[in-house]
Amino acid sequence: MTTNNRSYKKLKTLFSSEGIDTDKIGFHLSKEFLKSEQSKKISIDDYAQFVVKKKLTAEYIEYSRTRILEIVETLSNHINQDSKLGRCIDSSITLSQMLDLRGIWNFIIKGCLTITAKDNSFETQHFYDLTEPNNVAAPHAWVYAPPFGIIDITIKKQKYPLGIANILPEHIAAEIDKLKVINPTVDELVDPVLKRKPYYNQIVKNEVNKVNSVNAVFKPFEFKIDEIVFRYIPVGIGLPETSLKGNQNKFNYKTVNEIWAELN
Incomplete structure (x- = not known):
C-alpha cells in the first residue's frame, strides 16, 4: 500500500470535484464519499490527511x-x-x-x-x-x-x-x-x-x-x-x-x- 501525500488544497479540490461537503465533520460517511471511495477515486487516507493538514x-x-x-x-x-x-x-x-x-x-x-x-x-x-x-x-x-x-x-x-x-x-x-x-x-x-x-x-x-x-x-x-x-x-x-x-x-x-x- 502506498499513501499518496497530497496538499490540503489538492485534497479540497479532489473532494469538491466529487461533490463532497468538507465542512461536515465525519463526511467520510456521506453517500458522496462512499461512492467515490468505492470507485477508488478517493480513499480513507485522503480523509485522514485532510484532518492532519486542516488549519484549526x-x-x-x-x-x-x-x-x-x-x-x-x-x-x-x-x-x-x-x-x-x-x-x-x-x-x-x-x-x-x-x-x-x-x-x-x-x-x-x-x-x-x-x-x-x-x-x-x-x-x-x-x-x-x-x-x-x-x-x-x-x-x-x-x-x-x-x-x-x-x-x-x-x-x-x-x-x-x-x-x-x-x-x-x-x-x-x-x-x-x-x-x-x-x-x-x-x-x-x-x-x-x-x-x-x-x-x-x-x-x-x-x-x-x-x-x-x-x-x-x-x-x-x-x-x-x-x-x-x-x-x-x-x-x-x-x-x-x-x-x-x-x-x-x-x-x-x-x-x-x-x-x-x-x-x-
Missing part, C-alpha cells in the same frame, strides 16, 4: 480538548472495568464515532507499539506489524484527534506478562506538540522470530517501504510517562463504517449508546 482555530482547539477528555475519561473507565482484553479496534471505532457526534475531527490509526521501561522494571513489549501467525486486524490501534496526536484508551487492556498492566496509565491522551517524531527500526516492525524464515529479507524490505510511505504523512511518535517510553508507529488508517447508532459493542456490560447517554 484556537476556539476549536479549546472546545476539542475539553470534549475529548470528557469522552476519553468516561469511555476508558468502562473499558478498563471490562474483563475482556485487546479490543483496541472496537474501542477506537467507538471513540471515533463519539468524536464525530461531538463535532471533532478525528481518524483511527493502526500501527506498531513499543513500550520500554527506562528503569528496566519490565521487558520491552512489542506489538509487531509482521509476526507469525499474523491473524489480527492490526497490531494496535489508537485515535488521532487534534490537538491530540495519540489517544489510546486500551493501553492497559492488552495481553501483557503478569504485572505490567498494573503500572501502565489508565489511558493516553498526548497532545501533538508534546510528541517527538521518531525513526522506527526494523526490530519494532517485524517479529525477530521471522529472521529464521527464508523470505525474511524480502518481507522486511516490503514492510519498510510500506511504513515509510505511511509515515511520510502520518508521523510516528514517541511519548514518555515517568520511566516508561511509548513509541507509536502508524502502518495504516481506519475509519468507522457506521455512525454510533449502528455500533453493537458493549463495554462493562453497557452498550456504547448507553455510555454515550452518560455524556449527554
Whole structure:
C-alpha cells in the first residue's frame, strides 16, 4: 500500500470535484464519499490527511480538548472495568464515532507499539506489524484527534506478562506538540522470530517501504510517562463504517449508546 501525500488544497479540490461537503465533520460517511471511495477515486487516507493538514482555530482547539477528555475519561473507565482484553479496534471505532457526534475531527490509526521501561522494571513489549501467525486486524490501534496526536484508551487492556498492566496509565491522551517524531527500526516492525524464515529479507524490505510511505504523512511518535517510553508507529488508517447508532459493542456490560447517554 502506498499513501499518496497530497496538499490540503489538492485534497479540497479532489473532494469538491466529487461533490463532497468538507465542512461536515465525519463526511467520510456521506453517500458522496462512499461512492467515490468505492470507485477508488478517493480513499480513507485522503480523509485522514485532510484532518492532519486542516488549519484549526484556537476556539476549536479549546472546545476539542475539553470534549475529548470528557469522552476519553468516561469511555476508558468502562473499558478498563471490562474483563475482556485487546479490543483496541472496537474501542477506537467507538471513540471515533463519539468524536464525530461531538463535532471533532478525528481518524483511527493502526500501527506498531513499543513500550520500554527506562528503569528496566519490565521487558520491552512489542506489538509487531509482521509476526507469525499474523491473524489480527492490526497490531494496535489508537485515535488521532487534534490537538491530540495519540489517544489510546486500551493501553492497559492488552495481553501483557503478569504485572505490567498494573503500572501502565489508565489511558493516553498526548497532545501533538508534546510528541517527538521518531525513526522506527526494523526490530519494532517485524517479529525477530521471522529472521529464521527464508523470505525474511524480502518481507522486511516490503514492510519498510510500506511504513515509510505511511509515515511520510502520518508521523510516528514517541511519548514518555515517568520511566516508561511509548513509541507509536502508524502502518495504516481506519475509519468507522457506521455512525454510533449502528455500533453493537458493549463495554462493562453497557452498550456504547448507553455510555454515550452518560455524556449527554
